[in-house]
Amino acid sequence: MGRSPCCDKMGLKKGPWTPEEDQKLLAYIEEHGHGSWRSLPEKAGLHRCGKSCRLRWTNYLRPDIKRGKFNLQEEQTIIQLHALLGNRWSAIATHLPKRTDNEIKNYWNTHLKKRLVKMGIDPVTHKPKNESPLGLSKNAATLSHMAQWESARLEAEARLARESKLLHYQTKATSHRGFTHKTWTTKTTQGNADQQQQQQLESPTSTVSFSDMKESSTEVSAKMEFLGSSSTGMTLIKEPENDWISTTIFEATQMAEGVEEGFTGLLLGGDTLGQSFSADKIETAGESSGGECNNYFEDSKNYLDSIFNFVDPSAPSDSQPMF
DNA sequence: AATGAATTCAACCGCCTAGCG
DNA sequence: CCGCTAGGCGGTTGAATTCAT
Incomplete structure (x- = not known):
């Protein structure tokens, strides 16, 4: 080899x-x-x-690439998915339409990772560096367990996307560097008529429904049944006729325009889009003792809870809702 | 204005794996 | 089953750019 x-x-x-x-x-x-x-x-x-x-x-x-600054929802999604999946940039990219894994990786390494570090959060584990007073380990353990399920699901979804892409690639390009609106198809053999149906890959974010997947891949279908429940009691498939539960979550994320509080508010320090994260609060917390420090740890707890909610919004949490 | 430091990001490197003969 | 290849992925590099002094 x-x-x-x-x-x-x-x-x-x-x-x-x-x-x-x-x-x-x-x-x-x-x-x-x-x-x-x-x-x-x-x-x-x-x-x-x-x-x-x-x-x-x-x-x-590629004409279906969105370039430029990441918006709040995209940042949020990257961080939350990174908490679940780690450095699996291609898997993360499947949930960020029009962004490439390379771009996400670069953005993580140059922006987001630094922000987490400034917040006192380990960018690898997404846990506060000194977490003991909060009793977060239970949440973290559950999160880790869920991450395994989510990871397996993403693999199945990514594989399906690859299969579909091989058979049929169609995209409607938005204007990009002077490239006008185009639709084009590869000349790859399209043997299976069922798979010739229009697969909109423009938005790979969990557009694959249960029924679609079942029709197109028995392997994936079998895997989904396997993923139907876990030892934690977490339900990965909401209803047989509906999308994956996490699909719903991601859609909710994308609909959350103008988020001011919760996860993003915490991470961005309430800044508006385009402004850099203010480290003042963190630095203050680091320098001082007592109340400020408690606020900082409370923020860190909200951070973990928000990731937790991202995976399972029905999970009980005493923190404020994300969206 | 000059210069060195820091940051960004496109591109490369090398490993892994699916698929084919 | 085995060996080989192409494609894909994540880590890393380094040139270009921006920022600070």
Whole structure:
């Protein structure tokens, strides 16, 4: 096995892409679809390895990519999913329409992680660094357990999405770097008529319904039955005819326009969109003792509770509701 | 205005895994 | 079942940009 030899080929260009290269790649994929990335560069007249082309396409040129600043809901979703899934950026990206895993990873590393650290929250475990006075371990243990279930569910969903993507890729591009509204389809063989139905991959955020999945993949269907209940009593599927329970949660997240309190309020210190997180409160809490410190720990408890609620909104909590 | 430090993010690297022959 | 390959993923790098002094 080992390393793929394609990048070792002599004479292949590396480094930043030029507009001309972008244009070549874009034109080729629009015309032919990407097909085999391995053979694409030669066909498209590019002196790049297939891997580089794939990366450029998926992270930059793809027309259904939203660029620019992350909004509150997106930040919220990233942090909450990271608490559940860890550094599984591609899994997280499936719940953030039009954002790439690379972009999410970068944003986490350069912005969100620092914020958590400033709050005194471990960005890996999402727990306060000195948590003992709060008795949070029970919540954390439950959260960890739920994370396993959510992780398994996301894997199944991601696999289904990949299968669907292979059969049919259709996207309506929003205007992006001068690219106008387009619809295009790969020339991949579409053998199964059932799977030719319009799969809107533009918004991968849990658009897969139970019935859709059951029809398209018996394997996934079986897995869903398996996931139907857990030893914690947590219900992962709300109703047979409805989406996954977490789907509902994510939709609720996205509907939560103008959130001012709860998780986001806590994390952003009540700042409005676009303003940076004010570390004053945290720094004050760190320097002082007594009341300020208690507020800080209370905030940390709300932080965990909010993640907890994100997974299971019906779970009892004495903190204020997120949304 | 100059310069060094800090930050950002596109791109690369190398490992893992599914799928095919 | 085995070996090989392509695609995908997460970690890391480093050039470009922004910020602070």
